[in-house]
Amino acid sequence: MTREQIVEEIRKKKSYLCVGLDTDISKIPVHLLQEEDPVFSFNKALIDATQAYCVSYKINTAFYEAQGIKGWQSMEKTLNYIPSNIFTIADAKRGDIGNTSTQYAKAFFEQMHFDSITVAPYMGKDSVKPFLDVENKWTIVLGLTSNEGAFDFQYQKNTQDKELYKQVIETVSTWGTPKNLMFVIGATKTDQLEAVRRLIPDHFLLVPGVGAQGGSLEEVSRIGLNKDIGLLINVSRQIIYAGNGTDFADKARLEAMKMQQSMQQLAGLS
Amino acid sequence: MTREQIVEEIRKKKSYLCVGLDTDISKIPVHLLQEEDPVFSFNKALIDATQAYCVSYKINTAFYEAQGIKGWQSMEKTLNYIPSNIFTIADAKRGDIGNTSTQYAKAFFEQMHFDSITVAPYMGKDSVKPFLDVENKWTIVLGLTSNEGAFDFQYQKNTQDKELYKQVIETVSTWGTPKNLMFVIGATKTDQLEAVRRLIPDHFLLVPGVGAQGGSLEEVSRIGLNKDIGLLINVSRQIIYAGNGTDFADKARLEAMKMQQSMQQLAGLS
Numbered sequence: 001m002t003r004e005q006i007v008e009e010i011r012k013k014k015s016y017l018c019v020g021l022d023t024d025i026s027k028i029p030v031h032l033l034q035e036e037d038p039v040f041s042f043n044k045a046l047i048d049a050t051q052a053y054c055v056s057y058k059i060n061t062a063f064y065e066a067q068g069i070k071g072w073q074s075m076e077k078t079l080n081y082i083p084s085n086i087f088t089i090a091d092a093k094r095g096d097i098g099n100t101s102t103q104y105a106k107a108f109f110e111q112m113h114f115d116s117i118t119v120a121p122y123m124g125k126d127s128v129k130p131f132l133d134v135e136n137k138w139t140i141v142l143g144l145t146s147n148e149g150a151f152d153f154q155y156q157k158n159t160q161d162k163e164l165y166k167q168v169i170e171t172v173s174t175w176g177t178p179k180n181l182m183f184v185i186g187a188t189k190t191d192q193l194e195a196v197r198r199l200i201p202d203h204f205l206l207v208p209g210v211g212a213q214g215g216s217l218e219e220v221s222r223i224g225l226n227k228d229i230g231l232l233i234n235v236s237r238q239i240i241y242a243g244n245g246t247d248f249a250d251k252a253r254l255e256a257m258k259m260q261q262s263m264q265q266l267a268g269l270s
Numbered sequence: 271m272t273r274e275q276i277v278e279e280i281r282k283k284k285s286y287l288c289v290g291l292d293t294d295i296s297k298i299p300v301h302l303l304q305e306e307d308p309v310f311s312f313n314k315a316l317i318d319a320t321q322a323y324c325v326s327y328k329i330n331t332a333f334y335e336a337q338g339i340k341g342w343q344s345m346e347k348t349l350n351y352i353p354s355n356i357f358t359i360a361d362a363k364r365g366d367i368g369n370t371s372t373q374y375a376k377a378f379f380e381q382m383h384f385d386s387i388t389v390a391p392y393m394g395k396d397s398v399k400p401f402l403d404v405e406n407k408w409t410i411v412l413g414l415t416s417n418e419g420a421f422d423f424q425y426q427k428n429t430q431d432k433e434l435y436k437q438v439i440e441t442v443s444t445w446g447t448p449k450n451l452m453f454v455i456g457a458t459k460t461d462q463l464e465a466v467r468r469l470i471p472d473h474f475l476l477v478p479g480v481g482a483q484g485g486s487l488e489e490v491s492r493i494g495l496n497k498d499i500g501l502l503i504n505v506s507r508q509i510i511y512a513g514n515g516t517d518f519a520d521k522a523r524l525e526a527m528k529m530q531q532s533m534q535q536l537a538g539l540s
């Protein structure tokens with residue numbers, strides 16, 4: 001999926017919402033447990049309910065791997081069910097030496113047909129390049145994450161008084177372009193978002209942490225929006241677990257619609 | 271598997287060899303491609319041939335994920351075929367926010383029964399703790415990796431003139447103990463291995479990079495051995511692709527035996 005196509009979808013739907021399918025089988029409505037593939041049934045209903053309001057789905061691979069082969073099957077079925085105009089993210093946080101990252105790229109871009117994958121930067125250029133080298137696919141590198149543990153290393157200043165996350169963003173941004181590279185920037189770190197925007201005014205940012213983790217949609221939008229919108233704001237729990245009865249999909253739809261309406265207003269999309 | 275059990279196995283087999291099952295279906299002997307599960311057939315023969323000479327098998331998850339569900343099945347079958355006295359490593363380089371890392375821990379420690387998993391440190395404490403919290407399991411955190419990309423961020427010095435990899439090792443070592451935590455330290459970085467051993471004299475180190483990547487078994491052993499041996503040296507390609515005919519397992523056996531004999535001598539195991 002090209003940048004132009006993503007931006008077009010955003011303008012058409014007046015939304016930069018990404019719905020996070022972090023589907024935990026222990027949290028889905030009990031009536032679904034009788035289905036052959038409860039996780040897929042849950043996701044399918046959520047996709048039907050929310051696709052008018054979002055431009056992206058992010059599949060958190062951990063929740064599927066935790067179910068073994070059955071989980072991997074649920075992931076593939078979910079991915080294949082997502083309409084092709086919606087940008088898909090394998091939130092997999094992969095990254096290894098070159099020949100191994102090439103295998104991960106194969107797993108997520110060839111074996112499955114995700115549009116993008118999240119990648120950890122610790123192992124450097126040869127761990128990221130195999131993803132960037134795949135045509136028409138996106139690599140989304142961890143910049144500043146939304147969790148408490150971000151403070152352990154990402155804020156460490158180097159001898160030029162520059163925090164690691166800034167250095168990661170500066171360096172990694174030379175390996176790709178705003179047309180095949182995005183960064184993860186946590187919504188809980190709005191003070192830093194301004195600095196990030198100065199470093200990379202053009203790149204799309206994938207922003208987790210709005211909702212259950214406490215990040216503010218208004219703040220992130222005020223600071224992070226650029227001329228192409230440039231944000232994909234991920235919301236998981238607040239949407240997918242909005243209800244836990246037979247009306248769970250309707251409640252999810254309502255949450256997604258509220259988000260879309262806020263985004264339309266915040267970004268002046270009309 | 272406890273530290274005592276690992277050390278006992280090392281002393282019994284007079285070896286600290288880990289065989290890396292980075293099984294690439296495009297590189298296995300062609301006669302195996304007729305089998306129902308060529309990857310598992312290859313691994314099974316390798317395990318039969320090398321188990322007398324190694325104390326650990328490391329399964330690089332990328333190579334299995336690249337084959338989709340079939341690959342995940344090959345991985346499970348391979349893991350289940352490894353004798354229980356041999357330490358198993360999921361070389362998966364996972365790591366995410368707390369609730370997600372908990373799912374990864376479930377995937378590799380409950381759904382499958384690996385003894386350990388490799389974890390990336392960038393996201394900090396709450397991304398590593400869910401692995402450390404599982405009893406009788408090991409977390410192996412990336413310290414200094416064996417690839418060229420290690421120079422991009424791991425060597426960056428902070429304001430106290432300390433390289434990132436040292437700071438990662440120092441900080442992460444406070445989250446676990448030498449009984450549930452190891453570090454990955456690349457064999458291609460022997461100059462740094464001495465400094466690592468000063469920081470963590472007691473921890474086991476998982477050392478990739480000997481063989482195809484150019485690291486020296488002698489150098490790593492000279493610098494890295496401690497009173498409990500304290501090393502698991504991984505060799506992948508040099509053993510598993512030693513031959514590519516019908517005698518591939520015999521050739522692998524020979525390579526593993528040579529490694530074991532060198533290790534016996536280098537560590538004075540008798």
